[in-house]
Amino acid sequence: MNSTLLVNIFRFVLLLAVQIIIFNNMNFLGYISPFPYLLFIILYPVNGNKSGLLIASFLLGLIMDMFSNSGGIHTTACLVLAYFRPFIFKFSFGLSYEYQTVKLNDVLTPERFSFILLSVVIHHFTLFILEAFQFSFILDILLRTLLSTVFTLLICITIIYLIKPNKR
Template identity: 40%
Template sequence: MNKTLYLTFLFFFLLFLQVLILNNILLFGYVNPYLYIVFVFLFPFKKKRFSLLTLSFLLGLFVDFFSNSGGIHAFATLFIAFIRIYIFRMVFQKTDTDFDFFTLEQEPFGKIFNFTVILTVVHHFILFSLTNFSFHNFSNVITNTLLSSIFTLVLYFLGSFIFSRKQ
């Protein structure tokens, strides 16, 4: 129950943080952090993945509602939610049986870094390719992906440093 409440709060917190504040940052005119994907990183690792897929899709869709972008965010977020398990196995070298005892915070920083960087870059790349919706200006897509990924990751690591429960 507590966990459900936490996830609901996280869902809406990230949604409103994204659409009301972060969508207006536009550093140098186009670099924008997309911090809401943190939801996919933080969602508890479980064997059943339907809830993760559904919620990431909905989160993406709600962001789309606010930013007039069709289903771009839903598409990209759902994609990283789907590949999360494979990246997880690749980076952390763990199997499905470890899920119950796994928390992201207890892992070494290097592995967390790899995990988040891969998911973020994949998400941003899909996002900007679909935003552009043509092969015209493709170099723009690459620079946007890189700069925005860096921005998102910096915000994520700062946030996780501030809100970490270790203290």
């Protein structure tokens, strides 16, 4: 129990640091930037404390907002993702997901892929809608969401593959 807490805290700090120092400076074609920091919310233990996840993702978003001068958009997007996570689990893994312990950081199966994809789409869509807040940019928002989703997805999956913790 304690080790999961430590692992999560470590993941929180590490992902934020990598996001701020490296990925925030990545701009492909001027406006596509990946946000792999949301891996923290994706990889949070399935049966972990839900209010703990909500508070942690609130803090995660808040720190991101502080570093990117964006008001509260990352906070809102993270919260929405954290809240809808159980529903996405149900959608991707079937109703009884809580009993069969789902391990996300493992070989990529269609279920896992659909879970990560849905999470990233929900997060990015909230993020970019709140960022523009004006409907004259609606096409722009859709394009940004789409491209950034693909990009974040690729990086998330790469990271999961790179740091597979339990290789026996």
